[in-house]
Amino acid sequence: MKKYEELVKFIIKNIGGKNNILNVTHCVTRLRFQLKDESKANDEALKNNSGIITVMHSAGQYQVVIGNHVADVYSELVNEIGLKESQEPSQKKMKIKEKALDLISGIFMPSLSLLCACGMIKGLNIIFSFVGLYTQESDLYLLINAIGDCFFYFFPIVIGYNTAKKINMNPYTGMIIGAALCYPTINGVDLNFFGLNLNATYTSTVLPVIITCFLAAPIEKFLNKVLPSVIRSFMTPTIVLLVSVTVGFILIGPIVNAASQGISDALLAVYALSPVLAGILFATLWQVFVIFGVHITFIVLCMMNLSMGIPDPLLGSQVFVAFATSAVVLAIFIRTKNKELRSACIPAFISSIFGITEPALYGITITRPVMFAVSCIGSGISGAISGFLGFRYYQMAGIGLLEIPALLPTTNTGTVLLQVVICMIITFVITFVLAFVLYKENTQPSPSQPSPSIEETSxxxxxxxxxxxxxxxxxxxxxxxxxxxxxxxxxxxxxxxxxxxxxxxxxxxxxxxxxxxxxxxxxxxxxxxxxxxxxxxxxxxxxxxxxxxxxxxxxxxxxxxxxxxxxxxxxxxxxxxxxxxxxxxxxxxxxxxxxxxxxxxxxxxxxxxx
Structure with missing residues (x-):
């Protein structure tokens, strides 16, 4: 029997069976279902399974929180329900806000793990060169940097594929749209189209390819309906690519790039008013964003900044939230006499250190408001320090300990690394002390005091x-x-x-x-x-x-x-x-x-x- 086969069958049974599944994706910790009828799902049974952390209803999705091995569970789930890569997902009626969040998740989440992996490679390359394994002028540094940087450089190709799949367009057409926008000889050079002078760059960008795919989708749908089947297979993509890429490169791209720059400038202007206050608010609320599943929105904004070569300060202020959470869990582990709670703290602490805070959040802190408040306070303190020191995301990276390389610039690496370590220690120690002092558990009366009678207890x-x-x-x-x-x-x-x-x-x-x-x-x-x-x-x-x-x-x-x-x-x-x-x-x-x-x-x- 495969490792997660039993868990997957249990999940399918308790969400109403295979026929109740319209679509399913996954993020770092959650299976994200679109169900025909959510009332058929047995929330309580799912929550009581030891392999499931909790169940959430958010962004028009039925979310089953699994943990950091969710990708393995998803793979087994896909095999079990017979979902194919080319399968066109069904849709359910959602509110506008839910549709927006679902669209963002569908476009960005499938590639987020690889995005983080490539960011990790870039960050580790900086660390390796800093400690003297090789220099930044060496060919090995150049090769490793290319491995890490290629995903970001050709990001429009990946986003084009994901967008096309999400909006039910031929995903390979979306991929070619992204590749055309990235073509080296037309990026960053002076071009003239019908008297319009243009110098545009679309490598590493996000929004131009998404909007262009939205233009291409209805054209493709229309052509597939009206063209004879004998020529449809090659004439549809021919016309779609000629029209969408031309309009996308000349018209959509410049407008969207300007809008992206405006959004980035506005966020950075707000941050510049008070980096410390912005860091406090963002880091304090980060766990609330996670609870409601809307944190992906800020990850997308960070991607937009990085694609324009702008280090992002918002995600830079939440890096140490995981350490605040892990400190609270460790304090509870030491203070509690409840054996069941102690056993839950051990895996929750380990996963929190590596950035997967859901087991601690849903299993331990959220049902203990004081401890949840302490974790938010500790996070806010880390956000204040991050804002004061000016920590920024220079590339995407992992989470928890593996997120640290994201904060390292190519210059002044040693100083920033030392500041990061100090901030991590301060966050952990202060949060641990607060949690240790404030944690309370229902205790028995001391031997010196008479036990209350049954009548008094009632x-x-x-x-x-x-x-x-x-x-x-x-x-x-x-x-x-x-x-x-x-x-x-x-x-x-x-x-x-x-x-x-x-x-x-x-x-x-x-x-x-x-x-x-x-x-x-x-x-x-x-x-x-x-x-x-x-x-x-x-x-x-x-x-x-x-x-x-x-x-x-x-x-x-x-x-x-x-x-x-x-x-x-x-x-x-x-x-x-x-x-x-x-x-x-x-x-x-x-x-x-x-x-x-x-x-x-x-x-x-x-x-x-x-």
Missing amino acids: KSYGEISSPIKGEVKPLSAAKDDAFATGALGKGCVIMPEEGKVYSPFDGTVLVMFPTGHAIGLVDDKGCEVLIHVGINTVQLGGKHFFPKVKIGEKVKKGQFLLEFDLEAIKEEGYDTDTIVVVSNSKDYSEVSLSKEGEIVPQDCLLTVKG
């Missing part, structure tokens, strides 16, 4: 009052599966009638997301409550949310915590159902809903028993 912990005015529903009614299944704690859903959130008890603010859409609180007895306003409202980036408190602030029961514009959020197209969960529900024998229907702040919402 009466503790107490009551949690409603933080919002609205209509209460069971947690199972939540439109976010991670909450509805209770994976993030037991609680309920409130359909808010006004945009105000109040404290459900006397306690401390543990988490205040930078986007303002979620607050984590803990009371003096250690009960942790997460209040999450809306579904996917993190994508608003803080718009329409107005926090009244900050992390670490002591609050009283009934204190005004957060204001949000209820109607404006609805107009943006987001669901405003608010989730209230006891995030450390496993520490209690029972967390039950006290009432359903209409409720006002200070009414009893949840009853918690020790």
Whole structure:
């Protein structure tokens, strides 16, 4: 039996069978399915399988998070369902935002691993020359640099192939469009077309070939319908290439290159206003981007910058997020007495060091808000240092430890490498100390204290009052599966009638997301409550949310915590159902809903028993 055959058969069975699969791709850690009917998928069964980290619904895709061996699982999956390279994927109805993310994933993700590999080769070549294995003037340096640089130089060919496949065009036509745009004798030279002087370069670019393929696709479709079959096979590509490449080179390319330059200049201008602040925000939010599967967008922006020869500062500020996450996991491993948790920490720590943070994120930190907050704080500190030192991506590379070569320029390599190592150590140590000090576990009473009676136990912990005015529903009614299944704690859903959130008890603010859409609180007895306003409202980036408190602030029961514009959020197209969960529900024998229907702040919402 093949290594992942059993796991693959289990996945297929629990996503509704082969016939429920419209399309499937994969990224660094996830299988990304488009299913005919997602209701046929058994989320709970998939999540409970030891070979699966978690399940996510994002960007119009059904995502099964596997880990860093996802490519092997994908290969076995493709064989099992009989998917062929030339197979035309079916499509499902998606919103515009979902279509955009799906398109980006389909174009860039298939080649991301090779892109990172070639970036690693370029980075290692710099390191090898720096330590004296050979000089940058040697022929060996030239050869290795060519191996690493060829992918970037001829990137339009790869992107042309991927784009054509994604939009159901002949992929080899897309590849030839990319090759034509890269042809050496017409790049970077003065040309004249019908009196129009033009000097354009398309090697290493991204957008010109994508837009040109979008022009070519309908032409190809039209010609395949109207041309006789006897000449269609060669006349269709002939006409498509002549029209699309000519228009693409003369008209589309210059416009798109100028637009790309404008986008890059705008991002760099924002970064230049305060590199430290930009680094803090980007690195702090990076794990949130990963959770919602939108981090690929920033990778694409980085590719655009690199294709224009501009080192990218945004990805340069998130390199050390993996080390913050691994530090939290190590601290938990040392502090916890839970054998099951300790055993989960070991592989999560190792994978985090090498940049695969999903096992730690979904399996350990996200269900422990304090630890998740600590990992975000540690990441923010690393982002501040990265911004201050001006770290930038000079080439694509691996992730985690293998991402370090991406930060190394061809000159001043030793100084930058030393700064990178120092930043890595500072991030790890500070985050580890914070996690070690703040980690709390449900402990037994000390021998010197009398154990509580059964009656006393059943009466503790107490009551949690409603933080919002609205209509209460069971947690199972939540439109976010991670909450509805209770994976993030037991609680309920409130359909808010006004945009105000109040404290459900006397306690401390543990988490205040930078986007303002979620607050984590803990009371003096250690009960942790997460209040999450809306579904996917993190994508608003803080718009329409107005926090009244900050992390670490002591609050009283009934204190005004957060204001949000209820109607404006609805107009943006987001669901405003608010989730209230006891995030450390496993520490209690029972967390039950006290009432359903209409409720006002200070009414009893949840009853918690020790």
